[in-house]
Amino acid sequence: MLRYALLRVLGAIPTLLLVIVLAFLMVHAAPGGPFQDPRGLPPETLKALQEAYGLDQPLLVQLWRYLSHVVRGDFGPSYHYVGYSVGELIRGTLPVSLLLGTLAILLAVLAGVACGTLAALRRNSALDRLLMGIAMTGISIPVFVVAPVLVLVFAVKLHWLPAGWTGSGGLARLVLPVIALALPQIAYIARLTRAGMIDVLGSDYIRTARAQGLGTAAIVRYHAFRPALVPVLSYLGPAIAAILTGAVVIEEVFGIPGLGELFVRAAGNRDYMVVLGVVVLYAVLVVALNLAVDILYGVIDPRVRRR
Amino acid sequence: MSRRTGLRGRLAGNRTVVFCLAVLGLVAAVAVFGPWLSRNDYLSTNFDLVLDGPTWAGGHIFGTDQLGRDLFVRTMLGIRVTIAVALVASAVSLVIGVFYGMVAGYARGWLDAVMMRFVDTLYAMPFIFLVILLMVAFGRNFLLIFVAIGAINWLDMARIVRGQTLSLREKEFVEAARVTGVPAPRIMLRHIAPNLIGVVVVYLTLTIPQAILVESFLSFLGLGVQEPQTSLGALVHDGVNQMEGAPHLLLIPAVLLAAILLLFNFLGDALRDVFDARQEP
Numbered sequence: 325m326l327r328y329a330l331l332r333v334l335g336a337i338p339t340l341l342l343v344i345v346l347a348f349l350m351v352h353a354a355p356g357g358p359f360q361d362p363r364g365l366p367p368e369t370l371k372a373l374q375e376a377y378g379l380d381q382p383l384l385v386q387l388w389r390y391l392s393h394v395v396r397g398d399f400g401p402s403y404h405y406v407g408y409s410v411g412e413l414i415r416g417t418l419p420v421s422l423l424l425g426t427l428a429i430l431l432a433v434l435a436g437v438a439c440g441t442l443a444a445l446r447r448n449s450a451l452d453r454l455l456m457g458i459a460m461t462g463i464s465i466p467v468f469v470v471a472p473v474l475v476l477v478f479a480v481k482l483h484w485l486p487a488g489w490t491g492s493g494g495l496a497r498l499v500l501p502v503i504a505l506a507l508p509q510i511a512y513i514a515r516l517t518r519a520g521m522i523d524v525l526g527s528d529y530i531r532t533a534r535a536q537g538l539g540t541a542a543i544v545r546y547h548a549f550r551p552a553l554v555p556v557l558s559y560l561g562p563a564i565a566a567i568l569t570g571a572v573v574i575e576e577v578f579g580i581p582g583l584g585e586l587f588v589r590a591a592g593n594r595d596y597m598v599v600l601g602v603v604v605l606y607a608v609l610v611v612a613l614n615l616a617v618d619i620l621y622g623v624i625d626p627r628v629r630r631r
Numbered sequence: 632m633s634r635r636t637g638l639r640g641r642l643a644g645n646r647t648v649v650f651c652l653a654v655l656g657l658v659a660a661v662a663v664f665g666p667w668l669s670r671n672d673y674l675s676t677n678f679d680l681v682l683d684g685p686t687w688a689g690g691h692i693f694g695t696d697q698l699g700r701d702l703f704v705r706t707m708l709g710i711r712v713t714i715a716v717a718l719v720a721s722a723v724s725l726v727i728g729v730f731y732g733m734v735a736g737y738a739r740g741w742l743d744a745v746m747m748r749f750v751d752t753l754y755a756m757p758f759i760f761l762v763i764l765l766m767v768a769f770g771r772n773f774l775l776i777f778v779a780i781g782a783i784n785w786l787d788m789a790r791i792v793r794g795q796t797l798s799l800r801e802k803e804f805v806e807a808a809r810v811t812g813v814p815a816p817r818i819m820l821r822h823i824a825p826n827l828i829g830v831v832v833v834y835l836t837l838t839i840p841q842a843i844l845v846e847s848f849l850s851f852l853g854l855g856v857q858e859p860q861t862s863l864g865a866l867v868h869d870g871v872n873q874m875e876g877a878p879h880l881l882l883i884p885a886v887l888l889a890a891i892l893l894l895f896n897f898l899g900d901a902l903r904d905v906f907d908a909r910q911e912p
Contacts, residue, residue: 339752343761350764460900464893466844468851468864469885472871476882480875569759573851577871587760588852591767599767603760 329619336615343607344394348387351596377401399601404593410601413586418605421571421582427502428567429560432509437556439510440517441544444552447522455514462511467570471504471577488579501578505570509563513556520552554625561614568606647901651894658891662710665703693883705861706884710891712862713843716777720842721835723781728788729831733819735789736796747793750786758783759845766854776855780845784838788831795830799823829906836899840892847888863888 399410479487572584847864849855870881
């Protein structure tokens with residue numbers, strides 16, 4: 325098991341390195357550079373700025389310097405918000421995004437597994453068809469369509485919940501963003517659970533358990549749940565990535581001061597170091613979470629370890 | 632049950648496939664020809680008729696936007712752009728994915744291992760953010776959007792094509808070709824590729840909605856198609872800003888975008904059923 329985990333961790337390092345180098349090169353290949361100003365900077369100012377930020381060095385030196393700083397958690401200075409480091413900007417916005425993402429993934433797994441199990445147990449019934457129809461719709465409708473429509477219905481028309489990120493705090497402002505973020509993932513997880521559950525419920529050992537007089541509830545709980553949820557577990561990696569991506573839009577729609585909002589704003593300002601820093605952070609998050617899921621997969625399903 | 636045989640027969644006998652294709656064809660036809668039938672164009676502003684609701688009598692059947700432009704023509708233009716981006720991006724992913732997967736699957740051994748390890752590595756990347764980075768660095772180039780989306784979507788295609796090629800290369804007819812001295816590139820082109828069409832078509836119908844999703848996501852964030860051009864994602868974004876006073880600006884493009892994505896997903900699901908039926912006789 326330790327060997328398996330260790331191999332996985334080692335395998336993740338080249339991925340991370342590749343993302344960082346690719347993102348770094350993209351930023352530095354940009355025509356004009358970070359200090360392109362429509363009014364035109366005097367050449368000596370430009371030169372001084374480039375020297376101050378080390379941009380006059382050869383590309384490889386800059387890359388090495390960036391990598392060695394990132395390893396120590398230093399993402400460099402922001403070119404737009406003078407005096408702020410990228411690390412400070414990220415630290416200010418990360419907590420709210422983490423809260424949002426964690427709640428969304430929890431909701432997605434709980435609601436998705438519940439709906440999928442229900443549909444599998446009542447296979448081909450009206451309820452099954454209804455749930456799966458809703459799920460297909462949920463998968464097809466993008467987050468940035470769901471979110472504004474939810475706002476329109478529940479905030480603008482019905483006045484049940486706040487439409488945006490009100491400063492006063494409170495849990496009410498989290499409800500709509502979390503639901504909008506989780507909805508497509510609930511749908512996907514429900515479909516996976518249903519398929520996995522139907523597959524498992526048709527197997528021989530379940531028939532044996534049934535023959536021994538076990539009730540449906542006990543069969544699902546003690547025998548069917550674990551194997552049926554393996555596909556869901558392996559989907560968690562992509563689900564987390566999708567929720568991170570979706571959060572960018574959600575934060576934009578609801579005006580939440582999170583990481584995604586920082587990213588879009590920095591993209592608009594051409595604040596290269598911030599954009600680069602957030603991409604690197606997202607890459608670390610996605611790779612680390614995928615890694616965690618992979619290792620968990622090995623814990624639950626011993627067959628995976630031997631490959 | 633109809634007893635029609637052959638692929639075309641089974642496709643024509645599948646109600647979901649026929650329905651989805653018919654509606655998508657209709658949407659595409661209206662998007663292409665509709666603007667010619669309307670007396671409005673997508674650029675003209677009319678500040679006397681700003682944020683007007685949909686009416687038959689006024690000639691603006693979808694209403695007007697915040698600049699008094701006709702929403703029907705703009706929506707049709709949006710659908711055109713959205714579908715064009717999706718088709719070109721899917722074609723890019725098709726070419727890369729099929730070529731890559733076929734080479735890896737046919738070569739086997741270390742080359743296959745290296746190529747697939749590379750695909751695994753790319754899978755773990757937060758691609759959408761790299762695309763945004765690309766847009767920021769190089770400006771909002773239309774061509775770049777096509778290429779970027781295509782470059783994301785080829786991974787699935789490569790994996791599936793490789794899997795199929797692995798089993799196809801062991802079939803008797805491929806072995807026969809190999810024994811008679813047909814060179815490998817020719818075997819891939821003439822004997823393997825034609826047998827991949829089924830799988831490729833199914834995954835293409837699932838790639839198209841993914842490409843639409845990415846494009847509209849970028850446009851929604853203001854990083855994709857630029858004014859006065861538009862796409863469904865950009866229209867949804869405009870609608871969000873006006874939703875309190877004029878909800879039709881949000882609802883019409885949102886519903887159309889959702890419907891197109893839903894139709895493609897249903898089509899892909901149904902096609903998978905049709906082609907799977909062939910695998911297990």
